[in-house]
Amino acid sequence: MASVLLLAACGGGGGDDSSGGAASTSGSNSGTTTQTSQVTVQGSAVAVTADPLAVMYMGPNGSSSTLFGSNPMSSSRSAAASSQTAIAGGGYRALNIGSVAVTLTQGTVADVSGTADYQVGRWTNGQGQNVATMSANQGAYYVVGKPLTLVANSNGGTFTCSLAGATKPTAVSGTVAPGTLTAATATIDKSTLIATITLTYSIGADQGATQTKTMSINSFSAGSGAVMVSSVLGSDATKPMLGLIYTLKASSSGDTSGSAVLSCQ
Incomplete structure (x- = not known):
């Protein structure tokens, strides 16, 4: 890449x-x-x-x-x-x-x-x-x-990730106050290095909204109401971190963007 x-x-x-x-x-x-x-x-x-x-x-x-x-x-x-x-x-x-x-x-x-x-x-x-x-x-x-390289493991297994840090999501239109990324989880398949990411957020009238996307790590993905870019970070390949920037389609607030980092193990 x-x-x-x-x-x-x-x-x-x-x-x-x-x-x-x-x-x-x-x-x-x-x-x-x-x-x-x-x-x-x-x-x-x-x-x-x-x-x-x-x-x-x-x-x-x-x-x-x-x-x-x-x-x-x-x-x-x-x-x-x-x-x-x-x-x-x-x-x-x-x-x-x-x-x-x-x-x-x-x-x-x-x-x-x-x-x-x-x-x-x-x-x-x-x-x-x-x-x-x-x-x-x-x-x-x-x-x-810190960029961190993960190598596909033929023995399989899964990293499980949870939210470590994030910004407040904001509507591109600016018509509502900044919201909250209330949760972010992911799994990374160690054999394919494909991540399934779920973001839960609240902004304006969109309370407890969720968006899930499956994508390769260190890549970008567009479609199904979400654009995400991911990059693996950290110092320990057994405990990687997954950085994200995203824009999601909120039902009421419209396109909503933010950034986050998930901690995996």
Whole structure:
């Protein structure tokens, strides 16, 4: 498989790069909030120190039916760490994935969480270079982590996965407040490396909605009301992690996007 999986041409709104400004940090009930120039970070995570990195990104205009269009979406398992702009204390404000290069110049990096193996985050309420203008009810999503290789095992067996970290899902339309990814589970067949993934989420009038998709790991899949991109992450092939970015077709809220990481064993 090619190291870079380009799913859509880079597009979206502009915005001048911000400069200068001191950083400040304050505590809040929802975690740490950090102000860096014109970008605010909500949440925190330790640094992912791998090089290269596995990076997945999806812009704010995701589609549940197609991978190709004006919305930038890309996944790489060999992205140079030096080409990504991390924020001290957690979060990324610029990602360079093959021919997709995006920078948040003004706004918020929300829902930041992770471990030494991965980070998730959501850009929102702002704009950037090759990033369309977003309201507080919209978002662009990323997962950054240590790429991990799984080898098919002829003896079979199954990895069982559960939710480790996630961003809030948002409606592409921005007409409802961000929701919650209440659960995420998956099984990975060790002999075929095919994953069956189920996401349970609530947003707007769509409460407890579920979506299931079967797909190969380290790939993308479109159809049946969902687009998903997956990448295996972590440091231990016996306990891998599965990174996801997705857009699902919610009955009432319409196309709904987010990112998540599942822990498997």
